Amino acid sequence: MSPSLGDMEPAEAESVYFNEYPPPKALPKHEALARAFIDLHVEANRRVVLVTSGGTTVPLEAQTVRFIDNFSAGTRGATSAEYFLEQGYAVIFLHRQYSLLPYSRHYSHSTNCFLDFMDEAPPVPGAANQDHGSIVVRDEYQTEMRDVLRKYRYAKQNNRLLLLPFTTVAEYMFELRSLAKLMRPLGPNALFYLAAAVSDFFIPRSRMAEHKIQSSELPPQYQGGGGDSGADSAVDGEDEIYTGENEAKPANQKKLVINLDPVPKFLHRLVDGWAPDGSMVVSFKLETDPTLLVYKARTALQRYSHHLVIGNLLSTRKWEVVFITPDPPTRAMDSSPQGSPHAGGAAGSESQQAPSQPDVGSEGIEIESIIIPELIKLHENMIEKKNAPAQ
Template identity: 60%
Template sequence: MLSQIQTETPPEDLAALAETHYFAANPPPKDLEKHVALARDFINFHSAAKRRLVLVTSGGTTVPLEKQTVRFIDNFSAGTRGATSAEYFLEAGYAVIFLHRQFSLLPFSRHYSHATDCFLDFLREGPDGSVVARDEDAARMLHVLRKYRNARDRNTLLVLPFVSISDYLHELRSVAQLMQPLGPSGLLYLAAAVSDFFVPPERMSEHKIQSTDVAEAFKKSKNARAQKTTEDEETFDNFDSSPAVPRSKSLVIDLDPVPKFLKNLVEGWSPQGMIVSFKLETDPEILVHKAKYSLDRYQHHLVIGNLLATRKWEVVFVSPLSPDRWIRIPNPAESHASTAAVEKDEPVDPKSLPDGEPDTEIESLIIPAVQELHTKYIQTVEAKNKA
């Protein structure tokens, strides 16, 4: 039905149609009203203080396969880019709404969230039975703690969770609309790894998807034979290599594309805010092309392109009316190379990079560059408004 309407609708109305259909068909998260109230108070507080505010989205979005979700599709994102960026935005003087995938990395606590950096490894028992930081780690922990307490005490960080792609889009739309009074002082930094496909609710199973037909047979015929089949299946579930019943069914998932709401964001949800999106690719030959295509299609303000293999070493800024700008951490192996070679306008070869992660967080370079563009954007909008 929707596809038929789309063929009969002018192109300029398709974005609004997709928005209406999607949000009507996909229910909002149960905590949306609570989150909206928190965000409204937070935005009003910082708007009165004339402080710049950024919405940072972070982490992956799940795609549930059942309404009572047991199984879902996910991606690899742990929220590292978003959580790290949020810290540097706070250092730059922004208030931050951190819209993140539940249980993904958070600002400040991210330093002690990985298995390789378990916070218990940084602690020891004091002589009086107290818990204290190890001497060699105390200075670093104190530095992070002070930044965290500063954000808490100044009320400059609001943390809001989401889980599914539907949750994310409801939250994004609501918070973006609340940011409209901020005008160009509002910044939307969309670092979340958003799912491209989803299962529409009308095609979603109410209960857990079964791997065999046993449950269905049991419902249809509650007799001894059905009971025996269930017992046989239990044997198979315990790795019987010669089951009396067929092996598990294959699962074919029919996914629909998630509507691209970036145009709605640019034109309706936050028409004056500066909007930054990310483009992650694995093929270096298409990275800049895809970033420029996105910028041209949605008419927002900046695409930050990065490659999976080198995303912690370099990114490329693609923005309208500006040359592409590579931001990268110098490769220690090329410290002797000329400046021109280090600043080449093409992706680095992952094989040329040293093992492990760089000593510098690339977000420490990204955020000042974004802040610089945001300042220019505010000046441009204000000049237009005065003209």
């Protein structure tokens, strides 16, 4: 892959990047499921949101043993999907495989084993097998679990929720491009809620080792078959393996130095190429430095010309976010007991807060319960403007 990929025009970078990898094996199946799902909701004139969720892996080998990952468990995406469904949207949930899912998130990643929610009822008198009772939900969890189960069953039985998994950053990109194009018949009824933690760096397939990168020296007859590992050195010689530069060379020790290329920023292609005309595109910006958050979010908004960046800090992301929009702010919102809506905020932003870090399923406020209604108001305004007759 060309080292100047980041300097290419977006359409050219798209062509080069997607030619670097074969399409995911599951892509045709996912496309068929998504096409039927979208057609159903186009006919019903229902709004559809594509929620992306969870982290993306960056494989170090073609036959992957090792990969780079991030901490995302998909909490934001899974929680948000539930609130979109409550507001009447149909949801395509493009998620990292084995990350949190809508509704099951309340139990699948609990600090308690899911078996702690269950019990065995006493055997039924006269039953054939007196040694076994029915498996039931424990009394203290009945009300909460019934509510979650009813919501989940309604979403599934009414075809409001489609779950599609990915693992690697390349798979994510293929899925996102394909789904965005399939959503074109939705027009302004389409919403993109890009909550996935997408890797900023990757190893091009052409530079990737075919087999597992070895951690110890190999005899000469086994060397040279692994290809370039994406590191500064291959596995062809002791001097090349050790990359300690000016450090004294240690005995029986070596380092692996990996060269990663930046993943092309395809948000511009999504906004101005793949997505339906008039659709709304929302991205997220996570930072650890509060002095950079609004600047980085506003820069992204200006660069990619989409509609909203939701900024959050790593340390406060579960109870505070900042809305960055192209329009001047209207208000800042504080959901703490002493707070009240008030005018103000950073230029081009709208701040929303909840009082404390909530645990899923607790009495605390989930910040997504504030984010989603406010976001839907913005989407409704876009739809009204798009559908308004020309003056």
